Amino acid sequence: MNATVEAEDVKMLFRNQHAFLIPKIMFTASDLGVFDLLMESKEPLTSVTIAERLGTSPFGMERLLDACVGYKFLQVERKDNQTLYGNTDLANLYLGKRSPKTQYYSLKINAEFTYTRAQHLADAVREGKAQTYRLSDSSTNNFYEAMYRTESGLREFMEFMREMWSLCGRVVLNAFDLSPFPLVCDVGGSSGALAKEYISLYPNSTVTIVDLPEVVETGKKHYVSSEEHRITFHECDFFKDPIPEADLYILARTLHVFTDEKCVQLLTRLHKACKPGGGVLVVEIVLNEDRTWPLEAHISGLVMLLITQGKERTLSEYNAFFNAAGFKQIQQKKTGHFDAILGRK
Ligand SMILES: C[S@@+](CC[C@H](N)C(=O)[O-])C[C@H]1O[C@@H](n2cnc3c(N)ncnc32)[C@H](O)[C@@H]1O
The missing domain is CATH 1.10.10.10 (Winged helix-like DNA-binding domain superfamily/Winged helix DNA-binding domain)
Structure with missing residues (x-):
């Protein structure tokens, strides 16, 4: 050599x-x-x-x-x-x-929450499951239960989620012309950061954020003022409770947390609730078909292994979910860090 x-x-x-x-x-x-x-x-x-x-x-x-x-x-x-x-x-x-576009909470969560779980990467690979349960202060292996256990954990996670949309929100929502969809439901919409981008891009739109009760309570208190009538919060377990009717469901960084079965279950529920002619917009980092890139998808896939039940997927895998749930005319656009996939009812 x-x-x-x-x-x-x-x-x-x-x-x-x-x-x-x-x-x-x-x-x-x-x-x-x-x-x-x-x-x-x-x-x-x-x-x-x-x-x-x-x-x-x-x-x-x-x-x-x-x-x-x-x-x-x-x-x-x-x-x-x-x-x-x-x-x-x-x-x-x-x-x-x-x-101005601080990523402080993203740094904090990766340097602390993800980092401690990464000590158990070999265990995660052997067992094929999240490693939160190994940590001495944890009584659960459920990602959201662990994260939302304390008020500070919940706030930090919501800030972490919010920060990314100050960088990529606009470009993701510009991937498709979403003007035919004025009534929007952001499923697992957290603090409403993407919802705010949506209503500023589409002046006739309204967005309902569907999320778990503790997130909704914090979202109303700290993130969306009562004067902002075009964004509302709706408490709901999206696997169990009725989902509000909408023209468009946004699922940003939400499917990659769940197993294949849960993804199809959720998309099927959204398809039932969706207005005729409506659609679903999935925002994720999509793996190319031979699974060789992008590196960000590989990194995120390992993080998902360490902390959730999910993974990153190829477009074919998302297509199969959309088809199983009944969504058609599937289109994908690369938007930089994230991909946007739109399916129609
Ligand atoms: C990974 S975060 C993505 C947040 C947001 N979409 C974003 O991209 O910034 C997933 C969101 O789904 C919510 N969530 C998880 N399970 C849920 C359930 N069963 N019902 C309602 N919301 C849920 C979480 O509270 C969280 O806000």
């Missing part, structure tokens, strides 16, 4: 073996306030000043800042014999707690 190729292999092996540190680095720097401080200071700062302002050791802070430079979360400049640290555009936009 040629020496350059071998050196590249060694680099790749070293980096991949330590890649588990990346979410920890991103979250720790965000949580300690590094990105917010640098955003608000308007000028680059030394590691000693950053450590002083954030109440950490200068030694530890310098290690963290240098790693952030390595991963391009921060940039450095040399001035008057000093190393000065500043945010990259990526950090300014997404990584600060007060960044």
Whole structure:
């Protein structure tokens, strides 16, 4: 083997073996306030000043800042014999707690909730099931029961879900002309972040968010003001309770949490409730047919294994669900990170 190729292999092996540190680095720097401080200071700062302002050791802070430079979360400049640290555009936009499109709760959930379960990946592969039940503070293996056990867990998960739509909501809803569907039901719609994008894109639309009682209660209290009459919340277990009639059902990041049987069961219930000529819009990361890419689908598939009963699927697999439930004229559009799949009744 040629020496350059071998050196590249060694680099790749070293980096991949330590890649588990990346979410920890991103979250720790965000949580300690590094990105917010640098955003608000308007000028680059030394590691000693950053450590002083954030109440950490200068030694530890310098290690963290240098790693952030390595991963391009921060940039450095040399001035008057000093190393000065500043945010990259990526950090300014997404990584600060007060960044305009902050992904703070996404970082937190991945660095804490997912990370602890990932210690049991081999068990998950052996058993083919989620690993929440192994954790000492858990009495359940059900993802939502574990997440919603405390008020703070529920709020953090809803924030995590909300954050993504500040990045991708508009582009996902623009994948198809949804103007023929003014009466919309966002099934498992959480805080209503996608619902807000929908009503701003389609001025004659109204959206009902269907979700579990604790989510609905928090959604009404913290996310959608009572003046916003075009968005309403509806408490419902969508596997058991009647589903409101609508022209369009949105199922965003919801099917990938469930088994194949549950997906067909839910889609069949939506088909029954759907108005004639209506449809269902599924938003997921779709695997290509030979299951080789995108890498995001593989990553998300493993996360689903660790925490839920679900997985990521190919378009053929979603087609089979739609057909079994009665939806036809299935169309798929890639929208960047997510795919949108529209089926008609
Ligand atoms: C993975 S989250 C996706 C949230 C949202 N669609 C989004 O993309 O941001 C799935 C949502 O389904 C809700 N959910 C799960 N099981 C449910 C059930 N049986 N009945 C109603 N809602 C449910 C959860 O509370 C959660 O809000």
